[in-house]
Amino acid sequence: MSDRSSSRRASARGFAVGVELVLFTPHDGELGVVVRSAADERSRFKLMLPVSTLGTDETPDQCALDLAKEVAPTAPTAPTVIEQVATFGARPSADKFRLTVLYFGLLPTGTAVRSPHAWLDVSDTLASLAPRQRDDVEAAREALRARVDQQPIAFRLLPPVFTLSDLQRIYELLLGRKLHKASFRRALHAASLVEATDEWRSEGRGRPAQLFRYAPPRRRRARRGVRFDALG
Amino acid sequence: MSDRSSSRRASARGFAVGVELVLFTPHDGELGVVVRSAADERSRFKLMLPVSTLGTDETPDQCALDLAKEVAPTAPTAPTVIEQVATFGARPSADKFRLTVLYFGLLPTGTAVRSPHAWLDVSDTLASLAPRQRDDVEAAREALRARVDQQPIAFRLLPPVFTLSDLQRIYELLLGRKLHKASFRRALHAASLVEATDEWRSEGRGRPAQLFRYAPPRRRRARRGVRFDALG
DNA sequence: GCGAATTAGTGGCAGGCTGTCAATAACGTC
DNA sequence: GACGTTATTGACAGCCTGCCACTAATTCGC
Incomplete structure (x- = not known):
């Protein structure tokens, strides 16, 4: 049988979908990333990326955009670049019913972020993140580089x-x-x-x-x- | 407040996640795509792309790979390229609780596909697909082209x-x-x-x-x- | 057999693009 | 006014590209 869409085992509860965001900006001559202190005090890792849970009344893209607005309310939304990197599911040590859609975004130099978020250099960030989020930052950076040649995104990080x-x-x-x-x-x-x-x-x-x-x-x-x- | 992950409205049932696959192959000097006849007889559109529903015990990547195997059982799996294109959510006229992860894949010339699937030229295919799936095919083709320069995928469509x-x-x-x-x-x-x-x-x-x-x-x-x- | 048609493989040329060095320009500092 | 610093431009050699033309090795038709 080849019609999987109808005959496949169906989950009784469905998936929870998380949106994770890697926001970049030029920062002291380095590349900066938005991080926040980890919610879980007992965690071995001090920092984490901004995340959100997808509601049933929004698209992942919209959710990521809202999340970015929440992190950096003063940023001009229109020129901000937000793009999807990848979607991961059932990662080890994570909820089996959880899917994560990863985005990267760019903000102009000097954009303020709302507490408890803060800008940090990429290199400093990596050591303080959980390995999975570290991979996410790297993946986001790769996706970013791949688009630099295709779209004029560099100009969006600068004033007019x-x-x-x-x-x-x-x-x-x-x-x-x-x-x-x-x-x-x-x-x-x-x-x-x-x-x-x-x-x-x-x-x-x-x-x-x-x-x-x-x-x-x-x-x-x-x-x-x-x-x-x-x-x- | 900025911690959306814990306070956000949670869905009572969560999302159903679909995996959609655009399989390409060289086909009579044209680019071929795997399609099947539409399940719904009353549909205005005769053809559709292979789809699968994501189970809670598999990752989207694995699901796409399994789907490809099901469509083309004889294809050598290892050299087959399967890559994620994008994830769409809450598309118009679709179930609000449905998320779709789109993949593209490549198969060597002459790979047989299992009924009711069949190879068809891209250009012929587009007219017979629902508009949304037509967009998916175009998006997959774009993603494919973007990777041609980055990875030696062309060689995987050829014999040794x-x-x-x-x-x-x-x-x-x-x-x-x-x-x-x-x-x-x-x-x-x-x-x-x-x-x-x-x-x-x-x-x-x-x-x-x-x-x-x-x-x-x-x-x-x-x-x-x-x-x-x-x-x- | 023999030429035409067909497909494969190469060499060369003009022009464009790149990496690099070097020269010049316009400021602040002392 | 000399000097350090940053910006801007010109020049040049070398590589890469699009393009054309030519040669090579088959099959086909006669």
Whole structure:
């Protein structure tokens, strides 16, 4: 028989669905994550990720968005990026009837979060999380990196006008590696992704930097061949 | 208050979780999808995707894998690629208590599927599916394309030895566009992804083609700069 | 047999993109 | 005004890409 949908064993009570959120932001030149102190005092792990339980009157996406709003009420919702990473079920040592939908989100620099939540550097965070949530943070970071090349999410972490050095720093944070300045700018201009304003900002020391604005690409260029070098 | 996990309204019965599968294969020079006739005779739509209901003793991943095995019992399971696309909840006109986890999978050319399932060209399939499942197929195809550059999934659709023309055809199917022969081969060899055997295969007409074997990349090359041209 | 048609495989070229170095510009500090 | 710092730009070599043209090895039709 091949119709599993009707004949399968049905659970008497169904699943509880949890939504877990990994919120990133640029934070002191590092990548920051929202964490809160663990609810359970006896836990060996001090921190945990923001979670919510899915109600029957909302979608997982909406639930994640609400959770983000609750954590960071002052953040502009529209520009915030929230995307699904994966759905896990029946994890070891967890309730058999529990499913977890993992999301990541991005917030602009300096966004305030409501207590007991706080920003913490990713690297500091990992050690204080339960192993499962540590994996979640890593998975979220991977998903984030995978989308950096596909969507202009870096611009959403910046104010409407910004310097190219700012932008490059964001990219370096998101990708976790240094980029070459000249190459970065050349590629950026070639893609017509930014347009210059006639304002300049002096950051203290050094030459003032010109301010730029994000310019949505008019038409995407012809797609190129296959990139085998990203495999493995 | 910010602890939603404990105070949130809890459902009395919890969610039913469905797993939906979009299985692709190369099929007559087109991309094929597994469909079955719709269970509901009164439905306006003739076809539907394979679905299963998640039991409380299995993970969604395992459930999807089992479903794939049921649809295509003879397929080698190990090389089959199955990956999560997304999780949808509370879709319009659906049960409020139902969550759907969507997967895509790949099967090698010529894999047989068990009745009432059948292979059908993607383009033919779309018109006969309910709009929601049509969207699912498109989402699965998008997810598939996003992974082609990241993982060597194209090789899993081919036998251990294959011709470069075979490989190129697979890539063209997966990506949905033509590739230039010379460029394709140049990039392929540069990445050392294949190694030549000393066998040749005559396909009927035309010059025989040399057979190649997949060679897992030893070390990935240094990552390059940001690709802004894929944005938008 | 022999040429046409067909498919495979290669070499080369122009142009684009990248990594890198170096030069210049415009500020604050002392 | 010299110096350190940051921004911006130009130049160059090398790699990669799209594209074209050519050669190679079969089958097919006659």
